[in-house]
Amino acid sequence: MEFSIFASLRKACRNEANIYQPSIDMSDNVPSLESPKQLYWIEKASDLLDNKFRIPGTEIRFGIDFIIGLVPYAGDVLTYAFSSVLVLSMARHGASGMVLVKMLWNILVDAIIGSIPILGDLFDLRFRANRRNFELLKEHYVEGEHKGSAWSVILVVLAVLIGLFVLMVWLIFKLASWGWHMLLG
Secondary structure, eight states: OOOHHHHHHHHHHHHHHOOOSOOOOOOOOOOOOOOOGGGGGHHHHHHHHHHHOOOOTTOHHHHHHHHHHHTTTHHHHHHHHHHHHHHHHHTTTOHHHHHHHHHHHHEEEEHHHHHSHHHHHHHHHHOHHHHHHHHHHHHHHSSSSSSSTTTTHHHHHHHHOOOOOHHHHHHHHHHHHHHHHHHHH
């Protein structure tokens, strides 16, 4: 199950992918894919989430992850879900268990610190978990690091992602009910 924003992005990029040269350079001594074009949408989605826009007159870049994250708590849950879909897709394309743990750590740090109002939004401007995760995947293919399939850990990864998502929703519900209770006395 994919979120429609990623499905739409992948569909929109199909024609462009035929002429685009991804930043992944494949060689004989690294894990192989049918084609580097398979990862094109992952690269574009991570760029859209973390690096697409620039504040004029500065070198500060941000993506829709930052914009959506400005909505307290609900935005953080949504951007966590987007990041989780990217990690699962990277796992499907052969990322090793070690790479997946690093990716999960990146989105966990992004979700936890990003959920702190104002401080978390400033943190999101610089941390860029999705871009970091794509760089880990690129390192896996270009430099041959962290070889191996992730199929043995996909269920664990999925369970962790779902568990963290449920925990975040539960915390938001508790905070909302506490706030509602405080308002009504």
